[in-house]
Amino acid sequence: MAVFNLKDHGGGFFELGFDQPDSKANVFTEEALREFDQMVSGLASRKDIKCLTVTSPKQGIFIAGADINLIKSLDTIDRALEGCSYGQQAIHRFSKLPFEKVAAIGGACLGGGFELALACSKRVASDDRSVKIGLPEVNLGVLPGFGGSVRLPRLVKLSVAMDMILSGKQLDGARALKSGCVDAVLPYQDFNARALAWAKANFGKAPRRPGKTLVDRVMESPVFRPVMFNMARKTVQGKTKGKYPAPFKILDLLAETWGMGVEEALKREARAFSVLAVTQVSKQLIGLFQLAESVKKHNGAAPGTKEKKVERAAVLGAGVMGGGIAWAFANKDIPVRMKDISWDGVLLGWKQAGENFGYSLKKRRMTKNQYLAKMAHVTGALDYSGFGTVDLVVEAVVENMDVKKKVLAETEKHVPSHAVLCSNTSSLSITEMQSVLSRPENFGGLHFFNPVNRMPLVEVIAGEKTSQETVATLFEIAKKMGKTPIVVRDGPGFLVNRLLMPYMNEALFLFEEGVSVERIDRVMLDFGMPMGPIRLVDEVGIDVAAKVAKILNKAFGVRAQASTTSDAILASGRLGKKNGKGFYLYENGKPGGVDMAVEQLVKNRTAKSARLSDAELVQRMIYPMINEAAIALDEGIVSSPGEVDLGMIMGTGFPPFRGGLLRHADSETVHKVAEALDRFAEQGGGDRVRPNASLKAVSHRGGFFRK
Ligand SMILES: NC(=O)c1ccc[n+]([C@@H]2O[C@H](COP(=O)([O-])OP(=O)(O)OC[C@H]3O[C@@H](n4cnc5c(N)ncnc54)[C@H](O)[C@@H]3O)[C@@H](O)[C@H]2O)c1
Known part of the structure; x- marks a missing residue:
């Protein structure tokens, strides 16, 4: 079925409608790309076209991007390069068509959609709230591969382009106009008709775009540009702890292609995209994105259930x-x-x-x-x-x-x-x-x-x-x-607090067994958690954590047996961040270093686990969570491993690049998790950490939570 349709408005003004049949959104699927490619070939020889305005008849959508499943399916760099180059070149040939092209952005214009808009001579957006303009590829662990990484820095200030590509931020019409991403904002009523009229009225005229200030020109000069990139690299390193390759690749690409001819820059863009597209990080981030998207498609209740309106x-x-x-x-x-x-x-x-x-x-x-x-x-x-x-x-x-x-x-x-x-x-x-x-x-x-x-x-x-x-x-x-x-x-602790319980508890046991607070928190930060577990105890409040631990201990028995560490620390009047005294020292509410005095407060402290490797420490804290998640799933606390993953990422900041707790279990294999838990049980953890029947069942079924 045709996705694109061409309409003649007379006088050389044409409209190209992007309208994916039977779909609420417009996306560049494989089929749509193929049709687009053929259409571009057909348009190249048209002498009757003076101006072509690209529109979408769909409510709130211009083009939402490339089909995410296409990116997910890329399994080798060669295939990724082939797929990326195909789409990129089709859009590039579109940019070269010998007439004016105007993008009429009446709604979401993201990723490949914005890349098509960038290939147009001019862009207009509506003032509707649905307008979102941006390049969110970085959130999927890749970079804009259909020309966006090349064209955006040539359209707007380098600092603006860098920020948009690195953050994936989305602009409404007004902000897009201010930054130079679009050339006009028009009222949303009859937007497409207005955009066509605008294209006619402005035909042949160069749009007035925000100029570069002296500071911008200095910062983009050969002397200061490297400084700008270095600063950005430092920020990226601080934010990602080096766990996400895409932002670094984006910076390398922008630095390398600055001022280069478009054709050569496009080749480098496609290569950089392909390297990222096959990484495990990208696959996990796409999986997470799809999980989050799936939430939008239902209301959590049995099919056919309607929710009540909430107005007050x-x-x-x-x-x-x-x-x-x-x-x-x-x-x-x-x-x-x-x-x-x-x-x-x-x-x-x-x-x-x-x-x-x-x-x-x-x-x-x-x-x-x-x-x-x-x-x-x-x-x-x-x-x-x-x-x-x-x-x-x-x-x-x-x-x-x-x-x-x-x-x-x-x-x-x-x-x-x-x-x-x-x-x-x-x-x-x-x-x-x-x-x-x-x-x-x-x-x-x-x-x-x-x-x-x-x-x-x-x-x-x-x-x-x-x-x-x-x-x-x-x-x-x-x-x-x-x-x-x-x-x-x-059920006690619902999902997230129930799974956090063994994590924080094991951290406190490790402390009791001679591992320092600093090391416990550092290994988990290295693993990708946003905060170490002991810092988390301080944040939550040592009293609150101890209270919750007791509630869960009562509910779950030996597997939630709590460490006595918090009681010993509490007895010294330490409540954590809220009273400025905890495992850490605080000044004006801000945590400083570890308070070494806490080591003396736990009388039964041994040196039993001090020699465990960093990897074993991580397993000691993460695997008991997986053990508990297996039971929670069997009890129907949530209905799928995906919900466990979504809950842990969104509720605790479990590292998104690992795809969630159970994706992580699957990538380690549940056999390995069960074996390690057996070992920890023998080393003194006993029934608290022994693999339970639910986990063993997953291990016997093949070793993966997801089939
Ligand atoms: N603080 C957290 O991190 C957190 C996170 C998730 C859920 N919760 C839950 O949220 C709830 C509130 O926690 P919080 O941290 O905001 O507590 P809080 O102590 O900051 O606030 C509780 C408020 O309730 C008021 N209050 C007490 N009795 C009341 C009554 N009969 N009628 C009306 N107001 C009354 C108090 O005056 C106080 O302002 C608790 O059930 C807690 O478990 C807390």
């Missing part, structure tokens, strides 16, 4: 989490009422929301008026006034079952009967909370992570009586708030 919300308890959750509602223009037991509490919530919006204001991502409008969505009270019209209430009061039950039962009397209630509890049973409600089907868990504005995961917890409609409502509102939700069955 309320939050109970305006503390650290309540304030963050209120911000997340207001950020999506959902009016939110915060209720606390004291005005101090309410003010704290306001402060929290205000700080988050204030940051956007400071970064100029929002105007003062927008800031004020967002803040106006957040109101507070000490009573239930305003609860009579809400559709959703999130409970975020103190972590105490009796208090939560009382507050929830009371709240239920003040909200409309359709309203959905949920708890942000991190450890208490949703099913038990349902016992005090007269409409338990309207209640579930919505577990945000701290800090709410930065952590992308939300666990949607289904208690025994939670209806599918409630699951769908919570899942959809989490998505609307810009989060990635996963549905988790009610």
Whole structure:
């Protein structure tokens, strides 16, 4: 079926529509590329065309990029080079067609889509919110291979191009205009018609683009350019810890092709792309992207379930989490009422929301008026006034079952009967909370992570009586708030905290067995975790971590047997970061070095594990998580290994380049994991770390969580 259609608007003005049949999006599939290539050949001889405007009739989409499965399927550098060069050359020949070409960007214009737009003579964008212009390839572990790495630095300032290609950031119409990525922004109503009229009115005229300042010219000069690249390399090294090859390759390519003829630069771009496309890192990042995308296609409930509309919300308890959750509602223009037991509490919530919006204001991502409008969505009270019209209430009061039950039962009397209630509890049973409600089907868990504005995961917890409609409502509102939700069955620690438990616990056991705090944290940072496990204990609070460990120990028995280290440290008055005293020393809330005094606090400390290699230390902390994940899967806490991976990456920062906890298990093989756990059990860990029946079953089935 034809993807492209050519329409004659008279006088030499033509429109080329990109419209993928039976699809909401336009992507460069293999078939679309082939058709594009043939069409370009046909257009080359057309003498009647003066100007060709590329449009898309699809709502909110220009061209979303190249087909990701095509990139995923590339298994050798030669095949990658062949595929990349084919698309790249088709677009290059398009750029050479002997008439003006205008890209009419009415929606998402990403990756290959923007690369086609860059091959046009001019670009116009609509002012619609759906307009996203960028080159996000770096997020998939590759670089723009259809000419984007070559053409963007020739269109805009080098610093802007570098930033866009390295960060994958996406610009709306106004920002794209400011940076020079587009030449005009037009109203979204009848956008394609306006774009065609613009192309006609501006035919033959050179667009006025943002000029380069003296500073830009100095920075791009042969003397300072290497300095600029060195600075960028340092930033990239700091951000990626050297674990992601793509940003380095991008910098090498940009440095090497600067000022070079386009044809030769394109050849180098294709080669650089091909080397990256076959890396394991790229395959894992693509897998992760697809997992995250799959969340967008359902609402977490049984097929056919429809979610309820959420137009007004309320939050109970305006503390650290309540304030963050209120911000997340207001950020999506959902009016939110915060209720606390004291005005101090309410003010704290306001402060929290205000700080988050204030940051956007400071970064100029929002105007003062927008800031004020967002803040106006957040109101507070000490009573239930305003609860009579809400559709959703999130409970975020103190972590105490009796208090939560009382507050929830009371709240239920003040909200409309359709309203959905949920708890942000991190450890208490949703099913038990349902016992005090007269409409338990309207209640579930919505577990945000701290800090709410930065952590992308939300666990949607289904208690025994939670209806599918409630699951769908919570899942959809989490998505609307810009989060990635996963549905988790009610159970101690839900998914993420349950899996973190053995990780943090083993770290504390290793400390007890003579490994230094510094080394424990360093090996896990080297593995790719965003923070070492002992630092994490300090962040969470040594008291909170000890409390959660006890809850999980009670629930799971010997496999969650807790190290006595935290109790010994707690006894010395150390609570972690919050009181400035923990495993680390703190100054004005900022962690300094390790407090060596803690080593003396643990009386039963031995030197048993001090000689373990770095690799063994990593296994000691990571493999018990895999062991626990096998049971969680068997118990149906989540329904697939993909959800475990998504949960661990989005909820704990498990290194994305490893594809997630169970992708990592599969790449090590579960046989190896089970063998090592057996060894750790024999070395003194006993039943705490012994491979469980669920893990052994995976090992016997072939050694992989994914078939
Ligand atoms: N802090 C975290 O890292 C984190 C992460 C995920 C989930 N949680 C969960 O979120 C919930 C809140 O945690 P937090 O860290 O924001 O606590 P917090 O102590 O910062 O805030 C709790 C707020 O609830 C208020 N409150 C107490 N009783 C109330 C009542 N009867 N009615 C209304 N308000 C009341 C308090 O005044 C306080 O402002 C807990 O269930 C916790 O387990 C916390």
